Amino acid sequence: MSRVLHGISVDVEDWYQSTIDASAPLSDRFRSSTRKVLEALDAGGTRATFFVLGLAAEKDGDAVRQIVAAGHEVQSHGYGHVEVFKLSAEEFRQDLLRAKGLLEDLTGRAIFGYRAPSFSVDLRTPWALETLAETGHRYDSSIFPIKMSRYGVDGYPPQPRIVTTERGRRIIEAPIACFHWLGKRLPVGGGGYFRLLPYPIIRRAFGQLDRIARPGVIYFHPYEYDGAEMGSFKGRVSPLIRLHQGLGRKGFAGKIDRLMRDFRLGPLQDMLSELLGQLDRP
Numbered sequence: 001m002s003r004v005l006h007g008i009s010v011d012v013e014d015w016y017q018s019t020i021d022a023s024a025p026l027s028d029r030f031r032s033s034t035r036k037v038l039e040a041l042d043a044g045g046t047r048a049t050f051f052v053l054g055l056a057a058e059k060d061g062d063a064v065r066q067i068v069a070a071g072h073e074v075q076s077h078g079y080g081h082v083e084v085f086k087l088s089a090e091e092f093r094q095d096l097l098r099a100k101g102l103l104e105d106l107t108g109r110a111i112f113g114y115r116a117p118s119f120s121v122d123l124r125t126p127w128a129l130e131t132l133a134e135t136g137h138r139y140d141s142s143i144f145p146i147k148m149s150r151y152g153v154d155g156y157p158p159q160p161r162i163v164t165t166e167r168g169r170r171i172i173e174a175p176i177a178c179f180h181w182l183g184k185r186l187p188v189g190g191g192g193y194f195r196l197l198p199y200p201i202i203r204r205a206f207g208q209l210d211r212i213a214r215p216g217v218i219y220f221h222p223y224e225y226d227g228a229e230m231g232s233f234k235g236r237v238s239p240l241i242r243l244h245q246g247l248g249r250k251g252f253a254g255k256i257d258r259l260m261r262d263f264r265l266g267p268l269q270d271m272l273s274e275l276l277g278q279l280d281r282p
């Protein structure tokens with residue numbers, strides 16, 4: 001068993017609304033997939049952080065209550081799943097406050113952690129951490145420390161750390177896990193890479209993080225537990241997108257099961273407390 005506690009997180013949202021069309025209504029599929037994720041985590045004896053989209057919480061408040069009842073951490077994935085770089089600072093603030101209020105009412109707890117839609121906190125949004133800190137968020141896990149086609153910041157410090165904003169506010173940034181291979185930094189915390197990489201490589205990557213005592217953040221979505229979803233979009237979504245988005249879903253749950261057996265995984269709030277000391281919550 002490893003020494004480092006890695007963070008495991010689930011972004012609760014609906015695939016079509018979050019990936020294809022932010023103005024679309026949420027389908028029902030995320031409800032059953034969220035319950036599958038809860039069962040898998042329960043079987044693995046693992047608690048996680050659920051970053052819940054405000055729209056999803058509005059549609060299925062029971063799911064949020066079940067997540068809390070199972071002992072997991074609930075934090076915010078914002079309200080409407082519009083990328084932060086498409087919003088003004090003021091629109092971002094409104095989106096954050098709406099999600100925070102909704103989730104605090106549902107859970108009866110302070111919401112102080114945030115994950116942006118599609119890792120959209122990057123060089124285009126230099127005001128984002130300030131707005132997060134200003135609205136009572138103590139940590140953020142929205143920066144992808146590798147430049148990808150749609151998001152990411154090249155060379156961003158991969159270790160979770162405290163950032164001081166321009167106006168002197170403090171907020172913790174916990175970037176998504178990456179590892180070093182053949183002189184390159186590669187993503188391993190989730191998404192297409194995680195779905196396609198064979199498990200032994202994922203295990204090696206987290207073994208590397210253990211050796212350098214760096215906690216890594218893992219993320220996934222309930223829809224990655226839904227192997228049949230892409231078939232339901234035949235004729236509505238292009239074959240290329242369906243192929244790309246559906247690849248690796250079949251073996252996905254098995255990889256998370258094995259990670260839970262091979263490594264110490266827990267909610268981000270626990271990971272950050274172990275690393276940086278007790279978080280003072282707002």
Ligand SMILES: [Zn+2]
Nearest residue numbers: 011018117118
């Ligand atoms: Zn999302």
